[in-house]
Amino acid sequence: MIKPRMREELYINLNPLQRGGIVPAEARKTALAYIDGYSTCDYCQGTLHLMKKPPIQDFLKDVAEFLNMDTAILTHGCREAKLIIMRSITTPGQTIVVDSNKHYTTQVVAELAGLEIAEVPNSGYPRFQINPEDYANTIEKVKKEKGKPPALALLTHVDWLYGNLVDATTVGKICQEYDIPFLINTAYSSGRMPIDGKLLHADFITCSGHKSWAAGAGTVGILAMKKEWEKKIMKPSRHYKVKPLELLGCTTRGTSALTLMASFPRVKERAKNWSGEVEKARWLSAHMESLGGIRQLGEKPHCHDLLNFETPVLHRIAQKHKRRGYYLYEELRKRKIVGIKPGRTKSLDLSTYELNTEQMSYIVDNFKDIINKL
Amino acid sequence: MIKPRMREELYINLNPLQRGGIVPAEARKTALAYIDGYSTCDYCQGTLHLMKKPPIQDFLKDVAEFLNMDTAILTHGCREAKLIIMRSITTPGQTIVVDSNKHYTTQVVAELAGLEIAEVPNSGYPRFQINPEDYANTIEKVKKEKGKPPALALLTHVDWLYGNLVDATTVGKICQEYDIPFLINTAYSSGRMPIDGKLLHADFITCSGHKSWAAGAGTVGILAMKKEWEKKIMKPSRHYKVKPLELLGCTTRGTSALTLMASFPRVKERAKNWSGEVEKARWLSAHMESLGGIRQLGEKPHCHDLLNFETPVLHRIAQKHKRRGYYLYEELRKRKIVGIKPGRTKSLDLSTYELNTEQMSYIVDNFKDIINKL
Numbered sequence: 001m002i003k004p005r006m007r008e009e010l011y012i013n014l015n016p017l018q019r020g021g022i023v024p025a026e027a028r029k030t031a032l033a034y035i036d037g038y039s040t041c042d043y044c045q046g047t048l049h050l051m052k053k054p055p056i057q058d059f060l061k062d063v064a065e066f067l068n069m070d071t072a073i074l075t076h077g078c079r080e081a082k083l084i085i086m087r088s089i090t091t092p093g094q095t096i097v098v099d100s101n102k103h104y105t106t107q108v109v110a111e112l113a114g115l116e117i118a119e120v121p122n123s124g125y126p127r128f129q130i131n132p133e134d135y136a137n138t139i140e141k142v143k144k145e146k147g148k149p150p151a152l153a154l155l156t157h158v159d160w161l162y163g164n165l166v167d168a169t170t171v172g173k174i175c176q177e178y179d180i181p182f183l184i185n186t187a188y189s190s191g192r193m194p195i196d197g198k199l200l201h202a203d204f205i206t207c208s209g210h211k212s213w214a215a216g217a218g219t220v221g222i223l224a225m226k227k228e229w230e231k232k233i234m235k236p237s238r239h240y241k242v243k244p245l246e247l248l249g250c251t252t253r254g255t256s257a258l259t260l261m262a263s264f265p266r267v268k269e270r271a272k273n274w275s276g277e278v279e280k281a282r283w284l285s286a287h288m289e290s291l292g293g294i295r296q297l298g299e300k301p302h303c304h305d306l307l308n309f310e311t312p313v314l315h316r317i318a319q320k321h322k323r324r325g326y327y328l329y330e331e332l333r334k335r336k337i338v339g340i341k342p343g344r345t346k347s348l349d350l351s352t353y354e355l356n357t358e359q360m361s362y363i364v365d366n367f368k369d370i371i372n373k374l
Numbered sequence: 375m376i377k378p379r380m381r382e383e384l385y386i387n388l389n390p391l392q393r394g395g396i397v398p399a400e401a402r403k404t405a406l407a408y409i410d411g412y413s414t415c416d417y418c419q420g421t422l423h424l425m426k427k428p429p430i431q432d433f434l435k436d437v438a439e440f441l442n443m444d445t446a447i448l449t450h451g452c453r454e455a456k457l458i459i460m461r462s463i464t465t466p467g468q469t470i471v472v473d474s475n476k477h478y479t480t481q482v483v484a485e486l487a488g489l490e491i492a493e494v495p496n497s498g499y500p501r502f503q504i505n506p507e508d509y510a511n512t513i514e515k516v517k518k519e520k521g522k523p524p525a526l527a528l529l530t531h532v533d534w535l536y537g538n539l540v541d542a543t544t545v546g547k548i549c550q551e552y553d554i555p556f557l558i559n560t561a562y563s564s565g566r567m568p569i570d571g572k573l574l575h576a577d578f579i580t581c582s583g584h585k586s587w588a589a590g591a592g593t594v595g596i597l598a599m600k601k602e603w604e605k606k607i608m609k610p611s612r613h614y615k616v617k618p619l620e621l622l623g624c625t626t627r628g629t630s631a632l633t634l635m636a637s638f639p640r641v642k643e644r645a646k647n648w649s650g651e652v653e654k655a656r657w658l659s660a661h662m663e664s665l666g667g668i669r670q671l672g673e674k675p676h677c678h679d680l681l682n683f684e685t686p687v688l689h690r691i692a693q694k695h696k697r698r699g700y701y702l703y704e705e706l707r708k709r710k711i712v713g714i715k716p717g718r719t720k721s722l723d724l725s726t727y728e729l730n731t732e733q734m735s736y737i738v739d740n741f742k743d744i745i746n747k748l
Contacts (some may be wrong), residue, residue, distance in 0.1 A: 059440060111613065248457065
């Protein structure tokens, strides 16, 4: 028995994983129209990213333009895009440089590709910031220890835990100076905010459709790249000239691809309102801190909708409450607020993305009420 | 501009790629309820295949039972399942045995995994059958040429071109005698017909959700295996104990997984009617051949809904017709029949899966009418 999911309909959902992936009504219609298996393949000529009907090829051109990159292709997700890149341009045993705020999949992908990781440290508690200049130090360190420069530098543009936005342009310039390919993981940035790949000196940009492009359906990602990398990334199978080897021919087909496409006009629109989203996050941060015993971690002033708070005031309540840490989840749920991990009270991470001001006030009022009551 | 797809609503669709992936109404509702990004992750404990809510773990247990295998996991698709297996249990440079009716992705996956292929030949025109006993010859050949047995044997249970069903039990027994892991690619069989993995001596079964399990949405597949392989296939990342390395943590989430789950009760039911489906295919084969100048290729009597015809009578018309080969596609489309490749008249491949008798008669009548008219 599968219960219908009514999270966005009945609750305010604060889950940072989910706020950028809510599918607008117009895309839901398209999703359903393409729900059947291989629905994208009615007019297949052999290669997914060249499909004219539905207009996947045109869409990918638009996406490349939106990101100011040369080429974009569909992948099963952001992690799969990272794997395609690493496997196409590195060889097992090589070292790559990544930031220490990386997503877990960056490490898993590197492990699967047989790569060593050298980390750019963050500034530690309470800001956990990545200093872009430190990429030079880590690159130098690799050169010294391994006798050659790293095969790739990866930056998590906005990290999943603190929502810190890193100055990618500076990292990009450093990579350019050292002649190291530069991959920006934009799982939490592209699709929410404007991204100019050329300005950031990106060789590769990986995107998460279901995380930040209002896509949902199955998992879906985008790999955007500079023209010079196309040959390596899209290398065809020895046996089938129209089938890119690392993509196993075709990647995500059907609803997931079509939902991404149908949501794209809305995504382009919403990216223009990014400064408004940042304002909202700062507003919530300030108002949560004003409740007392709550402190925003990560970058300040904050530049992203993903916020992380340490919450000793909520943790103190848990120690005396009969439901222990679960009281917070339950109190919030009663008030129709979800997306906070059950049992956790020491810290909170949440996103304000696309919440309206009424919802924002409602959230602060209810945290205040819970603290006062308990 | 994305046009809504109305193929199943307005036409009789003969495309063999698509007939097993039509999503029933009850699953469409679930698909829409789970359309938002990361919708499966509301109650995430870290591992997709162990998810209790929605009941992915229970579903996968049911699937393993349905296939009579020990364990089943979700993958992005059948090809991705094959890649996970090959990469987990072989090393680059090894040789595997496959049938010559294999899907192109089998070859691409082997290429990506760095494996050599030794092929079991088919019987050639007009039956193109794989003799299961020939697996022994090819295994012997590999042993002789390479000095050791192949690392894996793969059988395409039903091939995509002729719809030939191979006696997998005999192949399985041979593999058991030689102690070679046996993978059955059931992209066109499981989800349509009953499969008993133990009876077939399968170590691995790979399934295509969007091809044969009425799943659609994004791409989705199943990898079912014997218990003894679990450790290798599910090997965790060195850094994250709950994240299987070859799966990059989690594979397909959201609508694609949920559609597969919601369609499953219907899939179990329809598999019971497999003999009825075979009857229909045989009926169509006989009636198409009775039109004259049409000959069914592949196994006879046929044991699967996928049929391949050589059609000299239709090709002769093309040579005189002003629209050349496109006349057939256009004539059929006028009559609300689609799924035949535009321009092709030398041969046809189609599927009768889940067509009703009225639709079947309508198809034969219209082919007859086109031949008589032109």
